[in-house]
Amino acid sequence: MRPGEKLIAVNGRKIDAHTNLDELLEDQAGRRKVLHIAGKDGKERDAVVKPIDSATEAGLLYRAWVESNRAMVEKLSGGKLGYVHIADMSDHSLKQLYFDLDAQNQGRQGVVVDVRNNNGGYVNGYALDVFTRKNYLIMTPRGMPSAPSRQELGQRALGLPTILLTNESSLSDAEDFTEGYRTLHLGKVVGTSTAGWIIYTGGEELIDGSTVRLPHIRIQDLRGETMEGHPRPVDIEVTRQPGETLEGRDPQLEKAVTELLSQLSAKQ
Secondary structure, eight states: TTTTOOEEEEEEEEEEEEOOOOHHHHHHHTOOOEEEEEEETTEEEEEEEOOOOOOHHHHHHHHHHHHHHHHHHHHHHHHOOEEEESSSHHHHHHHHHHHHHIIIIISSSSSEEEEOOOOOOOOOHHHHHHHOOOOOEEOTTTTTTTTTHHHHHHHHOOOSOOEEEOOTTOHHHHHHHHHHHHHOOOEEEEOOOOOOOOOOOEEOOOOOEEEEEEEEOOBBBBBSSOOSSSOOSSEEEEEEOTTTTTTTTTHHHHHHHHHHHHHHHHHO
């Protein structure tokens, strides 16, 4: 529907002052609905829609946020930089990282890697491999363009300068990723310190059938410091202020772009 249009009926049932629209749409996720709409000019039309559930909606809103960030990075960098966000440290997000890098970022000069609001998982080592691997051969299939051998053989290796974005809601395995990124000297970390939540827990069943989660693996950095209760620090601190999202601003992302561009210029 467009601004100024009026909803007249849902699946043939007319809407008036006594109609409960929520009732008409209740439990209809995934089911075809016909909306009868009147335009501002008085002309009427039907629109066929399929309502989605809240989980699907959340996924669509998330991808819209990612695409908005990607567009901002492209605009601020003049097309020089790419952008990827890792939603969590699951197998699904690892595959999405591969897809995003292959589809969007291999032709860039550098990439902004974002783990803000990442609530963890277990694949930090696999994700870090993508950024640590170095290319060493070029392969050129007959009649095809040249490509680094790792990519040609199906092994992900970005091979570009990167910068990392974290915040106070980057927790658990996202903190392992942040620590690995820093220890392996992959680039600078921008934003705010991570949550300090990293410890492995497991569920134990009680006699009444309920469960309780108990810690069973402590995580330490290479200096021997326990990471639980000790947030991973940033190199460049940028704190977001209330209302910035509504204004279309993201100073953390903006700073990451300007810093990575500065690093690229210094190497030229």
